[in-house]
Amino acid sequence: MRHDAPLAPAATRTTCPYCGVGCGVLATPDGLGGATIAGDGEHPTNRGRLCSKGSALGETLGLGHRVLHPLKRNAAGGYDRVSWDAALDAVANGFRAIIDRDGPQAAAFYLSGQLLTEDYYIANKLMKGFIGSPHVDTNSRLCMSSTVAAQRRVFGSDTVPGAYEDFDSADLIVLVGSNTAWCHPILFRRMQDNRRERGARLVVLDPRVTATAEDADMVMALKPGSDAALFAGLLVHLTDRGLVDRSYVVRHVAGFDETLANAREIAPDVTSVSDATGLPAEQIAAFYELWASTPHVVTAWSQGVNQSAQGTDKVAAILNCHLATGRIGRPGSGPFSLTGQPNAMGGREVGGLANMLAAHMGYAPDEIDRIRRFWQAPNIARREGLKAVQMLDAVADGRIRALWVMATNPAVSLPNADKVSAALAGLDLFIVSENVLSNDTLEARPHYILPAAAWGEKDGTVTNSERRISRQRAFLPLPGEAKPDWWIIGEVAKRLGFSEAFAYAGPHEIYAEHAALSAFENDGTRDFDIGAHAGLDRAGYDGLRPVQWPAPSRQPGGTDRLFGDGGFFGPERRAQMRPLAAPKLAAQTSEDFPLLLNTGRVRDHWHSMTRTGFSPRLSAHIAEPSVSVNPADIARFGLAEGGFARLASIHGTAILRVVADGGVAEGAAFAPIHWSGETASDARIGALTQPLCDPFSGQPEMKATPVSVAAVSYRFEGFVLARKPFALPAESWWARLAVQGGEGRLFATNLSIDAIATLMRERFGTDELTELIDRDGGSYRCAVLRDGRLLAAFFLAPAGRAPLWDTVKAIFADPTAAVESRLALLAGRDPGGTDPGPTVCACFGVGLNAIRAAFEAGAATAEEIGLQLKAGTNCGSCLPEIRRIRSQAGASEAA
Template structure:
C-alpha cells in the first residue's frame, strides 16, 4: 500500500494553508534541508496571493524538534517505548476487538479534527459507522461550526453555504456578526476593506466586544451577549412592516413564514423591544435596519460569536430568515455566509465527520442508512446518531465509552471543563492518539499508544474551505522517521480488524474517488453535496485538480459558485423551512458569587492550541503572554492593574493570566484567548474554566459566556529566561513559553528572591562562562552564560513594576555573532549595534515594532497608514495590523496636538 505522494522535483508546489477556513493557496518551495520558502499562490481564488501573518510564517513551523517520529507504547512505569508499526497496529486492533466483544461496538469512539484531510476523515467514518458499527464519531468542528450546520439543515434542508468569496467583493453592505474578521480571517477582511475603499461598501460589526474589526467599520453594534436572535427577529419584523419582503419568493420557495413572523413579533414587536433585549441605542438599531433594508446587495457573515452559543442554531436561523424573506440569497453580493474556523471543517462534514450525520451529507434515516450501507457493502452500519463531543467525553468519564481514538486534535485543552476531560481520558481501557507533535496536552491523558502522523507539508489530499471550494493539499516534504498519513494508519487498523477488502486503497486519490462516487450515488439532485464529476479521476487528474466549488455533479466539472437563487432547496417539499425561535436569553446568568461573564476566542497571530504557531518566533512576538482583557472600569472595581496578574475562576476551574486593559470589552465581561495550554504556559489553559452548556440542536458548547469572578494576583518579581534548551523555573512561578530564534524563551513572574534566582541560575547553567549582576536591595538579578564563544542562556529578574528589557536581550540571543566580551553591555540592557529598540512587534508579517512605527508617525501630522506601509512595509501583507496602526497614528497625532497646545 502506497503511503506517500510524489514530490515535485523542481519549482514550488501548490498546496493549501493548514490554518483557518479561508483556505488560502500556498506556494511552497522546499530548500532540500527539511524546510521550505512559503508564499501566497496568486492563482488560487480564495486568496489571490495574499497570506496572513500565520500563513506567511509557515516556513518557521516545519522543524522536527517537537515531532512524534515513531510509534510509542506506554509501559507499566508510565513512560513510552518505541515499538514497530506492526506491534502498535496489532495491539490497537486487538484492543478494539476485545472491547467490542465485551461491551459492544458503541463502547468505541473516534474524536476527529478539522485539521484532517477529507480522505483521512472519510476512511475514519467508514470504518467506525459502517464496519465497527458505532455512531460515536465526532470532531473538534463541533466546537467551531456545528450551530451553523444545524441552522442550515433546519432551514435549507442541507448543510449548504450559499455564497462565494466573490460576494465580499461586490456586496454594498457587509454585516459581520460575532466575528473579529480582521484578526481571525484577515485575508477575507482585506477583500472587504478593498471593497469598502474602492466601491464604497458599508460595513456593520455586531459584537459584544469592540474588536479590531470594529475599528474599520461604518456602524458598530455592541449588543448584549446572546441577544443576536432578538436583533434579527426585530429586523424580520421591520422588513415586513416596511413592505420590503419578497412576496413572490416567499410564496414559491418557502414554508412557515407566517408562524415565524408571528414568533418574531412576540420576541421583538418593535425597536424599543429590540433595544431592551440587546442594550443597543434606538438610533443605532434604526440605522442598521435602514441600511439592511435599503441595500439589496447585502452579505451577512458570522463566525464563532454566533456559533459558540447555547442558542447558536436559533441565531443562525434568525439570520437566514431575513435573507429568505427578502430573496437575498444566491445572488452576486447577496446572501448569508458562515466563516468557517478550521481548514477542513467543511470537508469533514461532507464525509459524515459529525456524530449526527452520515457520509455525503446523508442523515440517519432508514433509507439513507440503507443507501450508505449498500454502497460500502458495510456489515455493521450504525443505526442512530452518535454522541456529540461534550456528551462523548461525559460517556468516557462514565465508562460507557471504553476505547477512544483521538486524531489531530487536543481535547484536553479545547473542550469545555478541560480538567474533567483530562481526568476522563486517564480512565479509558484503550486510549489511542494519532499526532505529529509531542507538545500536546492530550498526551497527559496517558494514551496507550501514540501513533506518528504526517504533518502539513507531508500530507497529500483535499480540504474544503468556507465557500465550498475543494482544494488540493499537496506534499512537498518527505515523510520523516516513521510518520504516516492518517488514512494509512486507519486503513491498517481496519485490515487487522478483518476489513481489508473495503480499505485496500493504494493512495489517497482512490479514497477521494470513492468519496466522490458516493456523493452521486442515488442522488439525482436530491442532495446538495454532489461531486460526481470527480468520480472517474485517475491519479494524474487528482494530482492536477484545480480548486473548485461544489456541487460538481457529472456534466458540471467547473462547479457551482452560488446556490438557492432559484429557490430550489433540499427539504422534502423543496422549500426553505422557516421555523419559530426559542425566546432569546442572555448568554449567562451572573450572580454575586460569579458577577462577570468570561468570553473566549482567538488572537491575531496564534492558532488553536499553538502546537504549530507556537514554534514561530515571528508569531510569538505580537502577544507573547496569555492575558485577560478587562474593561478599565472593571479593573478599578476589582483592584486590577495593567500588566499585573489576575485569577479567573468559577465552578469548573481556574486560570491565572496577565491583565490587559481594553475599553472594547464591555463592563461585566472578560475576554481570554484559547491558545495557551499546559505545554506553553503554567496557568493559562482557559478551557478548564469554560462551562459545558450546549446548544440543544447542534451540541455546540457555549464558549462565550461562562459566569466567573476575577481576583488580583501579586508576584514579587518578573523576568525572563532565554536558553538553547528549555529551562525550568522555581516552583510556584507563573510562566509562558515564547518561541525565539535559536532556542526557547520563557516570560515569568515569581516570588523567589534575587538570591534564590542566582542560585537557581547557577544550577541551571553552571558557573563556567556565567557573568552575573545582582542588586539585592533593588531585587534585580541578571546573568548571561556563554559556551564555546556563544551566548547560550540569559536570565533577567527585576521588581514587578520594572519589567526587564526582553526585546533587547532577545535580539542579542538570536545573533549568531554575539561575542562573549559583550556580556556586560548585555546585562546593562544596551543594544550592541547601537540601533534603536524597535519595541514590541505590531506587524508580524514583517517584524515591525511599535517604536519604529511611532517614530515614523512622529515625522508629521500628515503621515498616513499608507505612508507607514511604504516606509516600513507594515500592514502591506495581510493587513491584520492595520487597525492597530491607525490607533497608533491617532494616538501620536493626539499627543502632538496636546504638546503644541501646552506650548
Template sequence: MNASAQHPLAVRTTCAYCGVGCGVLAKPDGRGGAAISGDAEHPANFGRLCSKGSALGETLGLGTRLLHPMQRGVDGAMARTTWDDALARVANGFADIIAKHGPDSVAFYLSGQLLTEDYYVANKLMKGFIGSANVDTNSRLCMASSVAGHRRAFGSDTVPGSYADLDEADLIVLVGSNAAWCHPVLYQRMLANKRARDAKIVVIDPRRTASVEDDDLHLPVAPGMDTALFSGLLVHLADTLALDYTYLAAHTTGFTEALVRAREIAPDLTAVAAATGVGAADIARFFALFRGTDKVVTCYSQGVNQSAQGTDKVNAIINCHLATGRIGRPGMGPFSLTGQPNAMGGREVGGLANQLAAHMDFTPEAIDRVGRFWRAPNMAQREGLKAVQLFDAIGRGEIKALWIMATNPAVSLPRADYVRDALRKLDLLVISENVISNDTVAAGAHVLLPAAAWGEKDGTVTNSERRISRQRAFLPLPGEARPDWWAVSQVARRMGFGDAFAYRSAADIFREHAALSAFENDGARDFDIGALATLSDDAFNALDPTQWPAHAGEPLADSRFFAAGGYYTPDRKARLIAPERPALHEAPSPAFPLLLNTGRIRDQWHTMTRSGLSPRLGAHLPEPFVELHPDDAAQHGLRDGGCARITTRYGACILKVAISAGQKRGALFAPIHWSGETAATARVGALVAPITDPFSGQPEAKATPAAIAPVTYALRGFVLSRAALQLPAESWWARVAVRGGTAALFASNAPAAEWRTHAAELFGDDVELAEYLDEPRQSFRAAAFQDGKLVGCLFVGPAEAPPQWDAVKALFEAEALETQQRRAVLSGRSTDGLADAGPIVCACFGVGLHTIRDALESGAAVSVEAIGQSLRAGTNCGSCLPELRKIVAGAKVSETA
C-alpha cells in the same frame, strides 16, 4: 493550472490554518524547510496570506515531532515500538472491547485539521464496519450550529454563496466575527470593496475588535442576544413592507410562525434596545441599512455558533435573508465563516456523529444507501454521541476505548480538566499526532501513532465557499510518520475488513468519496462531486481548486444556491424557523458577577502546537491575558499589566490583565490558545461551562459566569535559553518561541537573590555566567556564555518596572556577538549595529513598535500608507492596520485591539 509550468521550484498547496483555504506556494530548501508565499492563482486569496500563513515556514522543524510509534508498557512508561506492534495493539484492543461491551463502547474523536481522505476512512470504519456512530470532531466546537441552522432552513448543510459576494455586496454585516484577526484575507477583500465601492460594514459584537473601522457601525450587543436583534430586524422588515413576498410565497414556508415568534421576542425598537443593550438610534440605523440595501451579505462565525442558542441565532439571521429574497444572488446571502481548514470536508464525509457521509442523515433510506455502497456489514443505525456528551460518557466509564486524531481535547473542550481526568479512565487511548507531547498525550495515551504533518500530507480540503483544494506534500515523511488514512486502513485490515480498506493512495479514497456523493443522487442531495469520481492519479495530482457541486457530465464552474429556490427539503422549499426566546443559560450572580467570553487572537492558532513554534507569531501577544473594561478593572482592584485569577464553577486560571475600553462592561475576554505545555495556569477551556445547544450540540463558549480577583507578584522577568526550560513550580510563566532557542516570560514572589540559584540550575555548570544582583532594588540579571556564544539570559526585576526583553532577545537571536555587544548584554539596552525593534506589531514582516515610531519621528513615514511603503508593515494580511492607525494617531496601542 500545472504547478511546475508556472512555478518550477514551488509546490502548490493549501494553508493549514483557517477555513479561508488560501493557496500557498512552498519552495523546499533541501534542508527540511521551505520558503512560503501566497499562490496568486488561487481564487480564495489571490496571493495574499495572513501572518500565520506567512510564518508557516517557521513551523516545519522536527524538534517537537513524534517520529516513531510508541506504546505504554506495564511499568506505565512510554517506549518506542514498531508499527506492526502498535497497530496490532490498537486493532486487538478495539476488537476485544467491542466483543465485551458492544460497538458503542468505542469512539473516534477527529479534527478539522485532517484531510478529507483521512476523515472519510475513519468515518467509514466506525459507522460502516464497527457499527457505531460515536465518531465526532472538534468541528463540533466550531461550526456545528451553522450546520444545524442550514439543515433546518435549507434541508441540507449548504453554504449558498461564495467569496465573490464579498466583493459585490453593498452592505456587509459581521456577526460574532472578528474577521480582521480570524479571517484576515477575507477581511481585506471586504475593506477593498469598501474603498472601491463605498460598501458599508456593520459589526455586531460585544467587543470593539480590530474589525471595527472608525466609520463602521458597531453594535455591542449583549451576550446571547443576537436572536433578539435579528428578530427585531424581521419585524422591522415586515412593518416597513420590505419583504420579498413573491420569493416567500414561491420558495419558503413557516414565515407566519417565524414572524409571530419574532414579534413576541422583539415587538419594537424599544424592546430590541432593552434586550441587546444597544442604543435605539444605532439599531434603527442598522435596520435602515439592511432594509434599504439590496446586496447584503451577513457573515457570522464563532460568536454566533459557540452558544447554547447558536442554532436559533443562525436561523434568525437566515430568516431575514429568506424573507427578503437576499440569497443565492451576487453580493447577497448568509455566509458562515468556517474556523478550521477542513471543517467543511469533514462535514462532507459525515465526520459529525449525527451525519452520514456525503451529506446524508440517519434516515433508513440513507443508512441503507451508504451501507450498500460501502458493502458495510454493520452500519450504525442511529446518531452517535456529540463531543461534550462523548467525553461525559468516557467519564462515566461507558466508553472504554478512544482514538483521537489531530486534536487536543484536554485543552480545547469545555470543562477541560474534567476531560483530562476522563481520558485517564480509558482502557485504551490511542492518539494519532505529529507532536510528541501535548496536554492530551500527557493525560495517559496507551498508543501514540506518528502522523504526517502539513507539508508532508497529500489529499484535499474544502474551504468555506465549498471549494475543494489540494494539499500537496513538498517534504518527505520524517522518521516513521505516516498519513492518518493509512493508519486507519491498517487497523481496519487487522480487524478483518481488509477488502473495504485496500487503499493505495489518497487519490483512491477521493475517487470513492466522489462516487458516493453521486450514488443514487437524483438531485435530492446538495453535495455531488461525481464529476471528480473518475480522475486519474495524474489528474488528481493536478486538480485545480474546484467548487462543488460538480455533477458528472457537466463542466466545472463556480456556483451559488437557492436564488430560484430548489431547497433540499421534501417540498423543495426553505423553512423559516421560529426561534426560542433568547436567554443566557446561566446569568451572573454575586459569586460569579461577570461573563467570560473566549476566543482567538491574531497570530496564534488553536492550542499552539504549530503556531507556537514561530518566533514571529509569538512576538505579538506573548502572554495569556484577560481583557476587561476599565470600570470593571477599577471595581475589582486590577491594574493594566498586572495578573488576575479568573474563576468559574469549573476551574481557575491566572492571566495577565489587559484593560480595554473596547470591552463590554460586565464581561471578560480570554484567548483559548495556551495550554499546560505553554503556560503555568492558562487552560481557559477548563473555565468554560459544558452547556450545549440542544440542536447542534455545540458548547457555549461565550458566556460562562466568572469571578475575577487580583494576584500580586513581587517580581517579573524573562529567561532565554538554547536548551529546554523548566521554571520553578511556584512561578507564573508563559513559553515563547524565539530564534535559536526557547524563552519564557514569568512572574514570581521569590526574592531576586533566589533567582541566582535558579540561573545556575537553568543553564548548567559548563557555562561562563556573568551576573548582576541589586538586592535593595530586587533586580538580578545573568548572561550565560559558552565558547563565546550567548546561550542563556535571565532578567528579574520589580513587577511595577519589569525588565524589557526586546533588546536582549535581539542579542540572543544574533548568530555571533562582538565584544562590545557581549559586555552590553546585562545592560538590557540596544548596541550599535543591532537595533531594538521593540514589541512586534506586524508579524508578517517582523516590524516592531520602536521601528515604526522611529520612522514617524524622523519623518520617514507620516501615515499608515507611508509606513507600508517604507517598512512594509500592514501591506500583507492587513491585520495590524488597526494598531498602525493608533500608533500614527499617537494613541497607546492596546495589546488586544
C-alpha cells in the same frame, strides 16, 4: 552558464492548514527539511496574499518536536518505541476485545478539522460502516456545528449558499460575532478593498469592540446572547416596511407567517430590541434602515454566533431575514458562515459529525440503506452518535471504553477540560494519532501514540468556507516512521477483518470513492454532489484545480452560488423559516461569579499553538496569556493593569496577565484560548468554560461563562532566554514561547533574589556566568557567555517594573554573534544596533519603534507606513494597530 548546476526545487501548489478561508500556498523546499512559503497568485481564494500565520509556515516545519515512531506506554508510565506492526496489531486487538465484550457502542473516534477529507472519510467509514458504532465526532463541533444545524433545519441541507466573490460585490457587509480582521484576515482585506474601491459599508455586531470594529462604518456592541432578538426585530422591520420579497417567499419558502408571529413576540418594536440588546434605539433603527435599503447585503458570522447554547437559533434568525427578502444565492447577497478550521467543511461532507452518516446524508432509513449498499457494510450504524461533549461524558461514566483521538487536543479545547483530562486517563484503550509531542492530551497517557504525517508531508483535499475543494499536496518526505492518517486507519481496518473495503492504493482512490458516494442515487436530490470527480485517476487527482461543489457529472466546473432561484432541499424543495426560542443566556452572573468570560483568538496564533507556538515571528505580537477587562472593572475588583488575576468558574481556574481594554464591556472579560499546559503554567481557558450545549447542534457555550476574578501578587517579574528548554520552579507563573535561537519564557515569581541567583549558578556554574545584582533595587540580571557568545539570559525586576526583552532577544537571535559589552547587554542595550520595540507587523517583522519613527518623520497614514516599511501590506491584520499608533502620535502632538 554551468550545465551541471542543480536545478532549483520547484514550488508545490498546496493549501494553508490554518483557518477555513483556504488560501492557496506555494511551498518550495529549501533542501534542509524546511521550505519557503508564498501565496499562490492563481488561487481564487487569496490571489497571492497570505496572513501572518500562513506566511510563517516555513518556521513550523522542524522535526525537533515531532512524533517520529510508534510509541507504547510502559508499566512505569513512560513510552517505548515499537514497530508499526506491533502497534497496529495491538490497536486492532484492543478494539476487537472491547467490542466483543461491550458492543460497538463502547468504541469511538474523536476527529479534527485538521484532517484531510480522505483521512476523515476512511475513519468515518470504518467506525460507522464496519465497526457499527455511530460515535464519530470532531473538534469542528466546537466551532461551526450550530451553523450546520441551522442550515439543515432551514435549507434542508448543510449548504453555504454564497461565494467569497460576494464580499467583493456587496454594498453592505454585516459581521456578527467575528473578529474577521484577526481570524480571517485575507477575507477582511477583500472586504476593505470593496469599501475603498466601491464604497461598501461595513457593520460589526459584537459584544467586544475588536480590531475589526476599528475599520467599520458602524459598531454595535450588543449584549451577549442577544443576536437573535436583533435579527427577529429586523424581520419585523422588513415586514412593516413592505420589503419582504413576497414572490420569492411564496415560491420557495415555508413557515413565514409562523416565524413572523414569533418574531413579533420576541421583538415587537425597536424599544424592546433596545432593552434586549442594550443598544441605543436610534442605532438599531439606523442599522435596520441600512439593511433594509441596501439590496446587496452579505451577513457573515463566526464563533461569536456559533459558540452559544442558542447558536442554532441565532443562525436561523439571520437566515430568516435573507429568505424573507430573497437576498440569497445572488451576487453580493446572502448569509455566510465563516468556518474556523481548514477542513471543517470537508469533515461535514464525509459525515465526520456524530449526527451525520456520510456525504451529507443522515440517519433516515432510506439514507442508511443507500450508504449500506454502497459500502457493502451490513453492520452499519443505524442511529445518531454522541456529540463531542456528550462523548466525553460517556467516556467519564464508562459507556465508551475505547477512544481514538486524531489530530486534535481535547484536553485543552473542550469545555470543562480538567474533567476531560481525567476521563481520558480512565479509558481501557486510548490511542492518539499525532505529529507533535507538545499536546496536553498526551498528558493523559494514551496507551499508543501513532506518528502521523504533518502539513507538508500529506496528500489530499480540503474544503473551505465557500465550498471550494482544493488539493493539499506533499512537498516534504515523511520523516522517521510517520505515516498518513488514511494509511494508519486503513491498516487497522484490515486487521479488524475489513481488508476488501479498505484496500486503497492511495488518497486518490479514497477521494474517488467519496465522490462516487456523493453522486450515488442522487439525481439532484441532495446538495453535496461531486460526481464529476468519481472517475479521477491518480493523474487527474494530482492535477485537480480548486472547484466549488456541487460539481455533478454534468457540471464539472462546479457551482458558485445556490438558492438564488430556490431549489432548497426541504419538503417540496422549499426552505423552512424557523421560529426561535426566547433569547437568553445559558448562565447568568452572580455575586460569586460577577463577570461573563468570553473566549477567542489572537491575531498570530492558532488553536493550542502546537504549530504556531514554534514560530518566533508569530510569538512576538502577543507573547503571554492575558485577560482583557474594562478599566472600570479593574478598579472595581482591585486589579492592577499589567498585573495578574485569578479567574475561577465552577469548573476550574486560570491565572492571567491583566490587560485594560475599553472595548470589553463592564461585567465582561475576554481571554484567548491558545495557551496550554505545554506553553503556560496556568492558562488553560478550557478548564473554566462551561459544558452547556445548544439543543440542536450540541455546540457548547464558549462565549459567556460566569467567573470570579481576584488579584494575584508576585514579588518579581522577568524573562529568561535559553538555547535549550529552561524549567522554572513550580511556584512561578510563566508563559513559554519560541524565540529566534532558542526558547523564551516570561515569568513572575515570589522566590527571593538569592534563591534565583542560586538557581542560575547551579544550572550554569559560575565560570560562564556574569551577574548584576541590586538587592536594594530588587533586580537581578545574568548572562551566560561561552567564547563571547550568549547562551542564556535571565532578567528579574520588582513586580510592575518588568524588564523589556526586545533588545536582548534581538542579540540572542544570532547564536554566532559575539557580545562586545557584557554591561551593555545586562543593561538591555545593543551598542551596535537599534531597539525595534515590540513587534506590530508579524509578516515583515516590523516593530513599534520603527513605525513611531516613520510617523514622527512625516508619514501621515497607514498606507504610507506600508510604502516605507512594508508593514500592513501583506495580510493587513496589523493595519488597525498601525492606525491606532498614528492616532496616539497625533494625540501626543496635540497635547
